[in-house]
Amino acid sequence: MPAERAAASAANVVPLPPRPDIAVRLDGVSKRFGEVAALHEGSLAVHRGELMTLLGPSGCGKTTLLNLVAGFLPPDSGDIVIDGERVTAVPTHRREIGMMFQSYALFPHMTVAANVGYGLRMRGLAKREIAVQVADALALVKLTGLEDRRPRQLSGGQQQRVALARALVVRPKVLLLDEPFSALDKSLRASMQVELKEIQRKLGVTTIFVTHDQSEALSLSDRIAVMSEGRIRQCGTPEEVYRRPSDRFVASFVGDANVLHARLDRALGATATVALGAARVAVPAEALAGLAPGAPVDLFVRPEQMSVAGPAIPIATEGIVAAHVYQGGHVDLHVEVAEAAGGRVALRLAGCDAITRWPVGTRVAIAIGEPDAVAFPRGKA
Amino acid sequence: MPMPRTPRPLLQRALEVAGRAAGVLVVAAILGFLVLPAVVVALASVNDRAILSFPPQGLSWRWFVKALTYPDFQAGFSNGLIVTAWASSIALVIGAAFAFALDRYQFRMKGSIEMVLLSPLVIPHFTVGLGFLILAAQLGMARGFPVVVACHIVLVLPFVLRSVYVSLRNLDRRLELAAASLGAPPWRVLLTVTGPLLLPGLVSGWLFAAILSFNEFTASLFVTAQRTQTLPVAMYNYVREYADPSMAAVSVIYIVTTATLLVIANTFLGLGKVLNVEHAR
Numbered sequence: 174m175p176a177e178r179a180a181a182s183a184a185n186v187v188p189l190p191p192r193p194d195i196a197v198r199l200d201g202v203s204k205r206f207g208e209v210a211a212l213h214e215g216s217l218a219v220h221r222g223e224l225m226t227l228l229g230p231s232g233c234g235k236t237t238l239l240n241l242v243a244g245f246l247p248p249d250s251g252d253i254v255i256d257g258e259r260v261t262a263v264p265t266h267r268r269e270i271g272m273m274f275q276s277y278a279l280f281p282h283m284t285v286a287a288n289v290g291y292g293l294r295m296r297g298l299a300k301r302e303i304a305v306q307v308a309d310a311l312a313l314v315k316l317t318g319l320e321d322r323r324p325r326q327l328s329g330g331q332q333q334r335v336a337l338a339r340a341l342v343v344r345p346k347v348l349l350l351d352e353p354f355s356a357l358d359k360s361l362r363a364s365m366q367v368e369l370k371e372i373q374r375k376l377g378v379t380t381i382f383v384t385h386d387q388s389e390a391l392s393l394s395d396r397i398a399v400m401s402e403g404r405i406r407q408c409g410t411p412e413e414v415y416r417r418p419s420d421r422f423v424a425s426f427v428g429d430a431n432v433l434h435a436r437l438d439r440a441l442g443a444t445a446t447v448a449l450g451a452a453r454v455a456v457p458a459e460a461l462a463g464l465a466p467g468a469p470v471d472l473f474v475r476p477e478q479m480s481v482a483g484p485a486i487p488i489a490t491e492g493i494v495a496a497h498v499y500q501g502g503h504v505d506l507h508v509e510v511a512e513a514a515g516g517r518v519a520l521r522l523a524g525c526d527a528i529t530r531w532p533v534g535t536r537v538a539i540a541i542g543e544p545d546a547v548a549f550p551r552g553k554a
Numbered sequence: 555m556p557m558p559r560t561p562r563p564l565l566q567r568a569l570e571v572a573g574r575a576a577g578v579l580v581v582a583a584i585l586g587f588l589v590l591p592a593v594v595v596a597l598a599s600v601n602d603r604a605i606l607s608f609p610p611q612g613l614s615w616r617w618f619v620k621a622l623t624y625p626d627f628q629a630g631f632s633n634g635l636i637v638t639a640w641a642s643s644i645a646l647v648i649g650a651a652f653a654f655a656l657d658r659y660q661f662r663m664k665g666s667i668e669m670v671l672l673s674p675l676v677i678p679h680f681t682v683g684l685g686f687l688i689l690a691a692q693l694g695m696a697r698g699f700p701v702v703v704a705c706h707i708v709l710v711l712p713f714v715l716r717s718v719y720v721s722l723r724n725l726d727r728r729l730e731l732a733a734a735s736l737g738a739p740p741w742r743v744l745l746t747v748t749g750p751l752l753l754p755g756l757v758s759g760w761l762f763a764a765i766l767s768f769n770e771f772t773a774s775l776f777v778t779a780q781r782t783q784t785l786p787v788a789m790y791n792y793v794r795e796y797a798d799p800s801m802a803a804v805s806v807i808y809i810v811t812t813a814t815l816l817v818i819a820n821t822f823l824g825l826g827k828v829l830n831v832e833h834a835r
Contacts (some may be wrong), residue, residue, distance in 0.1 A: 243731075243735055244734075245731055245734075264734070264739075265731070265734040265735055266734045266735075266736075266737050266738055266739050266740075267737075268735075269737070270735055271735065271736075272731070272732065272735035274728050274731075274732060276726070276728060278726065278728040278729050278731070278732040279732075280729060280732075280733075280747060281729075281751070282750045282751060291733065291736050291738075291746075292736035292737050295733075295736055295737040295738045295742060296737055339732075339736065340735075340736075343736060343737065349735075
């Protein structure tokens, strides 16, 4: 086997610029299913030890991308590199990955210990060595003592821990997680997320994580690749993706956003100014390149950046309070506004005095805080 | 406001009781009807007199002794075992291979191939038997075991195919992907994951095939010779000449043997699993 493997590596490896900090790289990878382009020219570099999230709605190609990295699917074109080695034509079992499935995919006919030790058995380790490593892995996921149980005797959360231990015990070059928390209830999901992040950081394992849940992506990731319709729309830190979305899709998919019809005031260098009522809002100019002053634009503003205008603050727009949504720590004030794309905007106000201060039916003036607004040409993707 | 409780009319209650009793009776009648033939035969087998009759007069085990010592039955039994073992094992290999191909691969004429494989279900057994008889005569083959085994393979193949196919459909493909992701090359995935999870389906397919083959009469009548006759054929030949209760005794031995086999299968594998009743998780 080793000789065959060395030969295969020698044939496959194309000299790459030495980038020891890149653990997984995709170069222009495409995959079609019949007429549908599941992934179009996807390029992505995942840093060593990083938790990279692929975020997008169902059918955006994120799972396809994960399956391509795992080797479950062959790409139509492009190259996949893991740990400096071109693996595009290398079968799954020689890629040294760890994969955790949405359904966990535990072997029902094996005990917990046999499940976790499976990868080590395939690597030909001695029985005693396997037992030691399995015990360590089970301790890591806090399942010590359940070695002899069968998967069906475990709760959903325990099954997930077994799946995680099974994927981690082989010390994979990259850990692939496919919507791992979607089957858990809300409170368990939150604690598992924290635990996963801790384990991932402790082991420093490079991780690619697939989810459609934007809050999960924001809270867990080192970086997020936002995907839609088979394309990677933006790749950046959670803060970058949230505060400087690169297009309309990212702006509306990640976090809540109010869309307001406004006009371009002027563009100066990297910053443009958008006019809405008496307010002038600074936005990145890049997305508005080529537009003349006065051109219609859509202004995307987060609910927490909008407030009820006080004295001496320029009023962006005004409207009638339509509803309050009490969220515990804050209140969402829904206001009917003529300039809003959906006819309404939401203001996120701390505390709960907003309910008494501006009851339903009150006319309120709205101001926009500047730091994170973005604007895109009207009605274009 | 709570609803006032009105006593239900007596007639309605009487009808309800009668209806429930009628339901129980119908179910009991159906179940009784299912086991009635076996019960009648079992009672006839212990009849002391030398005719097949019901109800029995006198009690005796001598027909069991005769059934077990009668050379034609002994030969038929061992012939049947040989034919059954070969036919169901070969059918299992062929059926499993086709089931894999149908489940895992897309190819042209898939529907037609599936139809041909399942066609023995709609072709009468005597047609299959007659066909093999003509074919064997044409090819100048003696009516030896190969012809009988080939005939039985054709007859039991659809059952094996269905059984394995259903297990394959129920098998979660992600388990195989998980094994591959953990470093298992395809042959080890087959040995450690796919094989063990398919085992109940394979065993149930083989068991159905074996029971069908061992009991098969119509087609066997055409393709067996004196030397190769299976137990049902030997019984038929016997009953044409004699009408004593040893026939009934053989039947009872038959039932007890099959039931024992099923009980063993149930004990070691779980009948629910073997019969594919329970879904593998």
